[in-house]
Amino acid sequence: MATAGEKQELRILVADDDRELLDSIEDYFTAAGFQVLRAGTGAMALELIRRVRLDCVVLDVGLPDQNGFDLCAQLRAHSSVPVIFLSCYTEEEHRVRGLSLGGDDYVCKPFSMKELELRVRARIRGRGAPAPPAVLSFGPLTIDTGVRRVTYGEKEGDFARIEFDILAFLAQYPGRVFSYEQIYDGIWQEPMGRSRHNLQARVASMRQKLTELCGGKNYVSTVRRKGYSFTP
Known part of the structure; x- marks a missing residue:
């Protein structure tokens, strides 16, 4: 010890x-x-x-x-x-x-x-790293960063740790567009390097789960040639 x-x-x-x-x-x-x-x-x-x-x-x-x-x-x-x-x-x-x-x-x-x-x-x-004690609410969608839980009405989503981190990061800045580099740096505080494809896969998985949880509603949109945006 x-x-x-x-x-x-x-x-x-x-x-x-x-x-x-x-x-x-x-x-x-x-x-x-x-x-x-x-x-x-x-x-x-x-x-x-x-x-x-x-x-x-x-x-x-x-x-x-x-x-x-x-x-x-x-x-x-x-x-x-x-x-x-x-x-x-x-x-x-x-x-x-x-x-x-x-x-x-x-x-x-x-x-x-x-x-x-x-x-x-x-x-x-x-x-x-301790999660920030904040609850982000957008109508029926709630993202609780304190207990790392995503709910839509009475339903609760099942997100991997990194998927939750990406969603919580985007949801803190509704309407703002983030590039892959900005998302990576915002979550891990280090240069993205050759990790672009891995980040794309995480975002794709997170978006699919979120859309299924929210009954087809798409909260995270792709902005062509720029990145992603959380839109309540």
């Missing part, structure tokens, strides 16, 4: 059946000050998630015994630990699926270790 004044070591789990990649990730993140746990199967990963305190999970989509998407859905039943998917699949449908099942980020292979480190730190930092 860290004593007063000591910085507690961040602990991550990396689940992938590629041993060379696991070795590379472990070497890099250990040198960067992380404690790294490894799992080569979904069953092993789930067991570690259940019994060990983790700050982030880096999860390969193509594990040998279980689909990474299904594993994420399972762990979301009892854990809110940030999950970053690793995948060879670059298509938007795969990114949307992963993020809609509760994933916090989606990294396509091949990737740079520095980029993965920045994403891991951003997800951990985002989890630790």
Whole structure:
């Protein structure tokens, strides 16, 4: 246990059946000050998630015994630990699926270790940041940032952490148009870099869920060549 004044070591789990990649990730993140746990199967990963305190999970989509998407859905039943998917699949449908099942980020292979480190730190930092105690109300639609809940009348939506963050950010400034870069910087306070496609997938998933919750009403609109706007 860290004593007063000591910085507690961040602990991550990396689940992938590629041993060379696991070795590379472990070497890099250990040198960067992380404690790294490894799992080569979904069953092993789930067991570690259940019994060990983790700050982030880096999860390969193509594990040998279980689909990474299904594993994420399972762990979301009892854990809110940030999950970053690793995948060879670059298509938007795969990114949307992963993020809609509760994933916090989606990294396509091949990737740079520095980029993965920045994403891991951003997800951990985002989890630790206190949500502003505010309730945003727009007729029957209510966005409670204090308890991270979205309701429309008597119905409650089921949004992944990052989807909620994007919606809450846009809803704080009704009618204002935000570019992808402004949304990313507003939520994570860092340059977007090569994360545009991941952000697009998150926005698409959030909009679909919001439209379904609100009976077809579209609160988040696309402004061509400019970005997105929340319109009550």
